[in-house]
Amino acid sequence: AQxxxxxxxxxxxxxxxxxxxxxxxxxxVPPYLFWYVQYPNQGLQLLLKYTTGATLVKGINGFExxxxxxxxSFHLTKPSAHMxxxxxxxxxxxxxxTDKLIFGTGTRLQxxx
Amino acid sequence: GAVVSQHPSxxxxxxxxxxxxxxxxxxxxxxxxxxxxxxxxxxxMLMATSNExxxxxxxxxxxxxxxxxxxxxxxxxxxxxxxxxxxxxxxxICSAPAGTSGMNTGELFFGxxxxxxxx
Numbered sequence: 001a002q003x004x005x006x007x008x009x010x011x012x013x014x015x016x017x018x019x020x021x022x023x024x025x026x027x028x029v030p031p032y033l034f035w036y037v038q039y040p041n042q043g044l045q046l047l048l049k050y051t052t053g054a055t056l057v058k059g060i061n062g063f064e065x066x067x068x069x070x071x072x073s074f075h076l077t078k079p080s081a082h083m084x085x086x087x088x089x090x091x092x093x094x095x096x097x098t099d100k101l102i103f104g105t106g107t108r109l110q111x112x113x
Numbered sequence: 114g115a116v117v118s119q120h121p122s123x124x125x126x127x128x129x130x131x132x133x134x135x136x137x138x139x140x141x142x143x144x145x146x147x148x149x150x151x152x153x154x155x156x157x158m159l160m161a162t163s164n165e166x167x168x169x170x171x172x173x174x175x176x177x178x179x180x181x182x183x184x185x186x187x188x189x190x191x192x193x194x195x196x197x198x199x200x201x202x203x204x205x206i207c208s209a210p211a212g213t214s215g216m217n218t219g220e221l222f223f224g225x226x227x228x229x230x231x232x
Contacts, residue, residue: 009154032219034219034220036223041225042225043117043119043206043223043224043225043226044157044206044208044221044223045223046211046220046221049219049220051219090156090157092219094219098219099145099147099210099219099221100147100159100162101147101157101159101219101221102159103156103157104156105154105155105156106154106155106156
């Protein structure tokens, strides 16, 4: 069975600071991993995904994540936060390579001026 | 990009009534759609998989008689919360796979969500 754990339900950073959102996964098969973002009053949208190949994955809006099998992690980073990055971020793994996604509990990112 | 639209985005109803939520794929066809439920400060919980032309597949613990799902066409799936009670109040989100049939990419297009409040 697969599962995802996101450490920290809230993360606050200053504008221009590094953003680090943590995600650890558990999977009995090589995982497909995703980060989705939910901006206020909008639906979830795909930020980036890892399936196979390069372990450092770049997404939209300057975000990137690195798949580390040894650490069972897929942490999301952005070098310099913008005010517009404030949103809810969800890490997810897909169930046995189907279209079913198993989500983490989400991390709300706040960015202060 | 492809868009999935839900309606209504917000609904308030009295206890005991039924509420229908629509999920439409606007510029693509979706043989499968997923319905999620999101509680405050909690993750999205998959409720069921809606299959065009056949019965929905419900996740364990989800009452199929309470949450009726109909996937009548390749662009429309509906979720009906029957005899709603206050504990059914939640945020309901639908999604459709981005990949073509059989690709199983795990990438989904999500609707904006529908917030149900049962008084």
